[in-house]
Amino acid sequence: MxxxxxxxxxxxxxxxxxxxxxxxxxxxxxxxxxxRRLPLFALTGPSGTGKTTVGRLLVDRLADRCVVLEQDLLWVGALRDPTGDSAAFRQTWLRLAASVGQNGRPVVLCGTVAPPQFEHWPERVLFADIHYLALTCAPEVLRARLRARPAWRGWDADRIEEMLEFNDWVLAEHADTKPPMRLLDTTQRTVEDTADAVARWVWGLLGV
Known part of the structure; x- marks a missing residue:
């Protein structure tokens, strides 16, 4: 800026x-x-619902239309605030996505985010719209997926329960956030089917 x-x-x-x-x-x-004031597509939802894996497949599916980015790429250094105040992290991503959009292709951002974490920042004006698609999962399946992750990722019991609470929040509040979040349940979907569904969501909003 x-x-x-x-x-x-x-x-x-x-x-x-x-x-x-x-x-x-x-x-x-x-x-x-x-x-260029383009839309931003936020592929969100709790950890363990498939965002990162699906994002890898979206790179090919949306190659001619969008730039697919993984949010955790910037979860480093000064942007990783141990107090939980992620203001710099969120604002940096908004500025980066708007900058990428000046090349003519909107960003699909894969990471855990919700409208209250993006919509109130000054950088929100840089986008025509921010669309949110939240991947969700049945609690018992989500718990099993997180428990199966390697130890270095630090998914202890407390952190897993915290993510399950976020899953519950998304399911309960998705229709009332501003703007509302659309849901996609990945409990029984294959990764390929989920990626296809996400690509169709993006194409539809782009008028393809």
């Missing part, structure tokens, strides 16, 4: 639409430059 004219950085991007189209406006000098 550095102005191409005056070089000033802004923490609150401003996007407007005029006769020439959508433009990014500098709050300091008023400089206006063309800006």
């Amino acid at each position: 550095i102005c191409a004219d005056c070089g000033i950085w802004t923490d609150e991007p401003r996007v407007e639409t005029d006769a020439a189209g959508t433009v990014l406006v500098c709050a300091s000098c008023g400089h206006r430059e063309p800006f």
